[in-house]
Amino acid sequence: MSLPRLVTLLAAALLLSGPASAKDKGPKKPEPTPEQRTEIRQLMRRAVGGRHEARRSEAATKLGRMGPVAEMAVPSLVQALKDRDVSVGCAAANALGRVGVYSKAAVKGLTATLSKGRDPLLRASAAEGLGMIGALARKPAARPLLSALTHKDQDLRREAAKALGLVSEGDEKLTKQAIKAIQPLLSDDEKRVRRAAALSLVRLGDTSPKLVDLLKATVTKSGRAIVEERRDASAALGKLGAAARSAVPTLIAAVREEAQINKAIPYAEQRRAQHDEFRRAAVVALGEIGDPRARAALERAKQTSALAEAAEAALAKLPPEGEGEEKSDSEGESDDD
Template sequence: MIHQRLASPDPAVRRVAVLDLPYSDEEDDIAPLLVTALADPDAGVRLEAAKALEGYEEATVLQALVPCLKDGDAAVREATAATLAELKQPASAAWLLPALADPAPGVKAAALRAVKALRVPEAFGPALAALADADAGVRREAVGVLGYLKDARAIAALTELAAHDPDAEVRRAAVGALGFAHESQGLSVQPALTRALADGAWQVREEAATTLAKLGSSAVATDELVRALADDYWQVRVKAARSLGKLKARAAVPALCEALQHEVSNLRKEAAIALGEIADPRAITPLERALADPDPDVRKLAKLALTTMQLNGSPA
């Protein structure tokens, strides 16, 4: 019987019983049994219970899960954070919001991660304050919350973080979060993003190349993205090519045609796609040469770009 196994003195038996609970036909409501298992003396049992509670948003479950963010076992804390991050109902935020003020960085970061997708306005203030936290993990999760909320009041703080945070991953996250800016806000954000294209960490430069395309076209952004096509890291070049295509930046055509000959096939693919989106006649001959590329995907994309240009009225 499942109850006997859950009460076994052997932690291995209890762990297996918790794993079997979701498939048991002995209980109509297994949530109370899983909640009880969250207090088991064995970390393995608590871990499986935290995992199994994913999808439950009853108040009693959340009331039991949130304290597990302070569990003495790191794996249990991580499983709890992952389960809470799957919450879908904004009302569930009521149980998470108090944890945003917890002094333990791990608890605060996990709570921020969990509350992010709920997009509750009440998280704005705590998330904005958390941008000044000494822990980089907390700052990174706070950026995620603000990016999801898309509140213009966060733009100045995110811009500052993108430029000056000592942690590269925080800078990268802040650069990505600024993609929600638009219209006049976008114009104020673009200088920060173009500076980010010169960041010392290539991951930040890669994110900046992606985010610039979300803010719309400008001569400055185009010029900086064209320069990014010569970045030391091909990953940055790929994202710059993708953005230039989305922006239909005709000024980028010569550089994109040159990228069609780069040794990295991923960059050649993106260059072909971008040239098809821009549909400038200057790209026809380089794209025709790319029809003999050794990579079949490059050949296919070059052919597609040429077809698109023909349909758009460019001379064949």
């Protein structure tokens, strides 16, 4: 084949492949198989026409578990938001957040329910669904989510704060607005609202001392938070980096905290594993903060199999030994005693 002919063929191939490459950018919507379509249609009918509320709720939940592949169910789930039984509407809202990640119709239905839903729990579920969808819901959902932060119902306040943290990411103007609106919830009467607000503020980049103090209180055993909440608060402190230096003693205490679990109780091993996850989150956070006071505690953590790998990585992030080490870890633990 001559060189000019080869060049011509290559150019043609590039022209043909160009538009296809542009179209390939970004994630593609998953398409259901024929078998999945049949199942989705059956569940759609049951979600809106099932005789008992438990059956309707179960159908909506199953659709949600299928994720975006079940997007064809969005119209039925939007209809189910108006079900006479609130539990069905809540299940539909959660499902829409899972199947409707590419769907403006899902966003529209959830936003309308958030704004005008007849029950606070249903509105809270709609806020949760919008948070799951994320950036696609940003523009239509921002105003009603901001408004819901001051609602008298604690579940709605909590879910609105969580959703704002998810939909605002990537939008500088809305992020500033959301931080300003969520910050007062750090003083909310309800503990779960305060914690949701704190985690959202971390996601949005807030580093206020009050935020750090609330997260520290959640990590401590005396804060009476469940272990998953303590784990999430530890991770959040790590995301704050150097701004969370005051939390170093709290996190050191968390790393050292042995699980007090009776082997005879159900799910004892599962509970121990959850506690190890919490301690591991504290180890990672100490590495992200990068304070040399954590060195001794991290060295000891290397001797525990569940923490060893995380501790090794955290130690690698600390400054060279002797640099900036004003206190040992034991000298800084009075915060938690």
